[in-house]
Amino acid sequence: LxxxxxxxxxxxxxxxxxxxxxxxxxxxxxxxxxxxxxxxxxxxxxxxxxxxxxxxxxxxxxxxxxxxxxxxxxxxxxxxSVRLDIRRIGAIKNGEDIIGNRTRVKVVKNKVAPPFRKVEFDIMFGAGISRSGEVLDKAVDLDIVKKAGSWFSYGDTKLGQGRDAVKQMIADNPELSEEIETKIKEALTQE
Structure with missing residues (x-):
C-alpha cells in the first residue's frame, strides 16, 4: 500500500x-x-x-x-479505478468540545463495482471510524432498532434518547453490540 x-x-x-x-x-x-x-x-x-x-x-x-x-x-x-469524494458534513460535539466529524463518502467513479453509492459515518478524533455508530445506523436502516422521534428501542428494550447516548450505550455493552451485529449480518445475507 x-x-x-x-x-x-x-x-x-x-x-x-x-x-x-x-x-x-x-x-x-x-x-x-x-x-x-x-x-x-x-x-x-x-x-x-x-x-x-x-x-x-x-x-x-x-x-x-x-x-x-x-x-x-x-x-x-x-x-x-475508484474515486471517492469525502466531505465533512458536521461536527460531533461533547458540550463545547468537538470530538469528531460526521462524514459523507460518495463513490464518484468505480471500475470494479457499481458507482454513485453514498455512505455516512462518524470519525472520532483519536479513535477512527465509530463502530458503535455504524452498528446503530445500519440497525436503524434495517429496522432492527426502532427509532421513534429521538428515542431508540431494540425489541422491548428502550435503548435511550438521542443518537449519541445510544451510540455510547452500544459501545459500553459488547454483548448487545454483538447481538445487533449478528442480526444485521443475517438481514444482509437474506437480501
Missing part, C-alpha cells in the same frame, strides 16, 4: 528551480500525466494499491455546473 498525501503538494522540478513569481501553466498536470504513465504498469505488475489524496480548488468564472475541481489535471481522474 502506497499513500501519496496530497497530490497538490507534489512539485515539479522546474518549479523548485525557478523563481518565486514565475508562472508555468500546466506543469503540475504534465507531471501527473507522465508519472501515471510510468507507474501504471509497475503498480499492476506488483499488485500494489496506491491511494492519492487530493484537494478541491474552485474554478474561476464558472456560471453553470460544478465550480469545484481537483489539482493535477485530468490524468488522475482517467487512470483511477
Amino acid at each position: 502506497v499513500v501519496v498525501d496530497s497530490v497538490a503538494a507534489l512539485t515539479p522540478k522546474s518549479e523548485i528551480e525557478g523563481e518565486m513569481g514565475d508562472s508555468k501553466m500546466g506543469l503540475h498536470a504534465r507531471l501527473m500525466s507522465q508519472a501515471l504513465r510510468k507507474l501504471t504498469a509497475t503498480i499492476s505488475k506488483t499488485q500494489c494499491t496506491v491511494i492519492f489524496i487530493n484537494q478541491l480548488r474552485m474554478k474561476i468564472g464558472v456560471m453553470f455546473g460544478n465550480p469545484e475541481t481537483t489539482t493535477g489535471g485530468n490524468a488522475l481522474k482517467f487512470y483511477a
Whole structure:
C-alpha cells in the first residue's frame, strides 16, 4: 500500500528551480500525466494499491455546473479505478468540545463495482471510524432498532434518547453490540 498525501503538494522540478513569481501553466498536470504513465504498469505488475489524496480548488468564472475541481489535471481522474469524494458534513460535539466529524463518502467513479453509492459515518478524533455508530445506523436502516422521534428501542428494550447516548450505550455493552451485529449480518445475507 502506497499513500501519496496530497497530490497538490507534489512539485515539479522546474518549479523548485525557478523563481518565486514565475508562472508555468500546466506543469503540475504534465507531471501527473507522465508519472501515471510510468507507474501504471509497475503498480499492476506488483499488485500494489496506491491511494492519492487530493484537494478541491474552485474554478474561476464558472456560471453553470460544478465550480469545484481537483489539482493535477485530468490524468488522475482517467487512470483511477475508484474515486471517492469525502466531505465533512458536521461536527460531533461533547458540550463545547468537538470530538469528531460526521462524514459523507460518495463513490464518484468505480471500475470494479457499481458507482454513485453514498455512505455516512462518524470519525472520532483519536479513535477512527465509530463502530458503535455504524452498528446503530445500519440497525436503524434495517429496522432492527426502532427509532421513534429521538428515542431508540431494540425489541422491548428502550435503548435511550438521542443518537449519541445510544451510540455510547452500544459501545459500553459488547454483548448487545454483538447481538445487533449478528442480526444485521443475517438481514444482509437474506437480501
